[in-house]
Amino acid sequence: MFFSSKKSILGIDIGTTNIKIAQITSKDNVHTLETYGLVNAAFDIDETKEESIAKTVLILKNLIEKSGVSTNKVVASLPNSAVFTSVIDLPPLKDSELKAAIEFEAKKYVPLPITEMTLSWSVIEKMSDGKTRILLTAVPNNVLRSYLKIFQQAKLEPVALEIEALALIRALIGDDKGSILIVDVGAKSTHLNIVENGNLLLTRNIPMGGDTITQKIAESLKISLVRAEQFKKDFGLTQSNLIPENIKPILANIKSEAKQLQGIYQARGKKFDKIMIVGGTANLPGLNEFFSDMDAKIVNGDPLSKLTFPADLKPVISQYAENLSVAIGLALRAH
Ligand SMILES: Nc1ncnc2c1ncn2[C@@H]1O[C@H](COP(=O)(O)OP(=O)(O)OP(=O)(O)O)[C@@H](O)[C@H]1O
Ligand SMILES: [Mg+2]
Numbered sequence: 001m002f003f004s005s006k007k008s009i010l011g012i013d014i015g016t017t018n019i020k021i022a023q024i025t026s027k028d029n030v031h032t033l034e035t036y037g038l039v040n041a042a043f044d045i046d047e048t049k050e051e052s053i054a055k056t057v058l059i060l061k062n063l064i065e066k067s068g069v070s071t072n073k074v075v076a077s078l079p080n081s082a083v084f085t086s087v088i089d090l091p092p093l094k095d096s097e098l099k100a101a102i103e104f105e106a107k108k109y110v111p112l113p114i115t116e117m118t119l120s121w122s123v124i125e126k127m128s129d130g131k132t133r134i135l136l137t138a139v140p141n142n143v144l145r146s147y148l149k150i151f152q153q154a155k156l157e158p159v160a161l162e163i164e165a166l167a168l169i170r171a172l173i174g175d176d177k178g179s180i181l182i183v184d185v186g187a188k189s190t191h192l193n194i195v196e197n198g199n200l201l202l203t204r205n206i207p208m209g210g211d212t213i214t215q216k217i218a219e220s221l222k223i224s225l226v227r228a229e230q231f232k233k234d235f236g237l238t239q240s241n242l243i244p245e246n247i248k249p250i251l252a253n254i255k256s257e258a259k260q261l262q263g264i265y266q267a268r269g270k271k272f273d274k275i276m277i278v279g280g281t282a283n284l285p286g287l288n289e290f291f292s293d294m295d296a297k298i299v300n301g302d303p304l305s306k307l308t309f310p311a312d313l314k315p316v317i318s319q320y321a322e323n324l325s326v327a328i329g330l331a332l333r334a335h
Contacts, residue, residue, distance in 0.1 A: 008034060008071040009159070011167070011330030012060070014043050014079070014150075017187035017211065018280070019060060020324055023069050024307070024331035031332060033309040036317065036324055037067035053146060057153040064154070074156045075330040076147060077164045080191045084110045084117075084138040085163060085203050087124065089131045102136060110138045118144055124199045135200055137163055160333060165193045165200050167329030168278065172301035173198055178273035179265070181296070183258055184325075185281035187211045190254050192261055196270075206257055210281035213247045220244035236285030251290055259294060272296040280323045303328040 008025040022036040041059045044052065086109045093101055106119055117138045124133040144161070151158045168182055173195055182193040186209045194201040210232070218228035221244060235242050237251075262272055275294055277287060278301040288298045303325040304317065317324075 008073070009331045009333065010064075010069055010071050010074045010156070011327040011332070012074055012076040012156075013164070013167070013324075013326040013330065014056070014060075014076070014147075015186060015326075016044075016079070016081075016189065017042055018323065019043070019056075019063060020327040021063060021067060021069065022324055022327040022331045023067075023071060024328065026332070031307050033304075033307045033313075033317070033328070035067045035069060036320070036327070037063045037069075038320055038323060039063045053149050053153065056150055060150065060154050072156050074151060074158045075160045075162065075167075075333045076151070076158055077167055077326050077330055078139055078143065078147065078161055080164050080203070080205050081189060082140060082143045083163050085165070085200070086136045087133060087201055088136055089127070089133050092130045092132070102134065106136055106138055109136070112138075112140055116141055124201075162330070162333070163203075164191065164326050165195075165203055167326045167333075168193065168301070169195055169198060169200060169329070170332050171303040171306070171325045171329030172276060172278065174306060179270055180274045180276055181258060181261060181265075181272045182276045182278060182301070183254070183291075184279040185209055185254065185277065185284075185287075186279045187281075190257075190279070190281075192258060194261060194265065194272075202261070204257060204261065206254055208250050208253060209279075210284070212250050213281070213284075216247045216250065217244060220246055232284065234285075236287065237290055238286040251287070255291060255294070258291070262294065262296070274299050276301050278322060278325050282322045301325055306332070 008023055011022045013020040017040060018038055019041050020038045023034040025032050025034055039059060043056055088105050090101055102121055103114055107114055110117055117140055119138050121134045121136045124135050126132055147161060168184060173180060177197050180195045182195060184191040188211055189209050190206040192204045214225055214228045214232055217231055218225050265272060275291060275296045275298050282300055291298045304321050309317065
């Protein structure tokens, strides 16, 4: 194209323990990571109190300033724990009938009255039997309100809010047509996402993550959480003489859920081509080996693969890349 525009988008991922940001500018299909940042900050979404929102706004503004962010256009993720997603197959319908049909279906899946939720959906595929496969997401309105308040108070303009899984797919999967199980091991929780042909098919949340491991190490060795965290990062699963055995059940639990999904998927006559381990805990030494008895190739996600950035940033960014996948995927959203 002759004319091209240069626009920057700031991706913001507010996790349970970290806020992560990435600013990307896209021009002629080249995506440049302009800046990024990460700060440790607990955010409790249930806290709709003004005080908690004000605290998050302050931390976010500080992070934005320190990272040299130059845009106020934001794409942010909604926490998995607060979003309900479901894939549903609908019979052939006229466009005018679609909304009512989706609301009818949604009532079966969401635990709150439909009037207290915001529903959105996207068509995954038109199937050969005439049915339409749809990804339905439902977010409680009070969650949306707290997020919008944060962005308004931080003087940011949210251009889109989306679920974490879609951002991960954009950052890590791209054109891969295969069947992939993404295992996103965060701090307080782990999210399993089945992706087929680039589409999200199923998500599952497990309330365990890297912080659960740190706590177990601290309890068993009677050391502080700070020391336990360092121990975990240094030795992971590779030094069984140093790291207590009782962290294994946490990971075994995660693996067993992953295997269960694999079983369900195989029962449909299909197979995961890859299991992609992502999230901060993907850095845990020995974690890939721990999953190696699953019948699929174990890989890590590389959110930097689609980006260009100054070469001198590479060593530093590489250390944080796993943690930044969601923020990068958000900032890559077409705008
Ligand atoms: N080098 C490392 N080795 C092992 N664990 C690590 C390493 N770096 C970070 N972690 C762990 O990753 C976790 C943070 O991951 P991440 O940033 O993906 O979480 P989050 O998105 O804030 O949490 P959640 O997804 O639960 O809301 C922490 O438990 C941290 O201890
Ligand atoms: Mg996360």
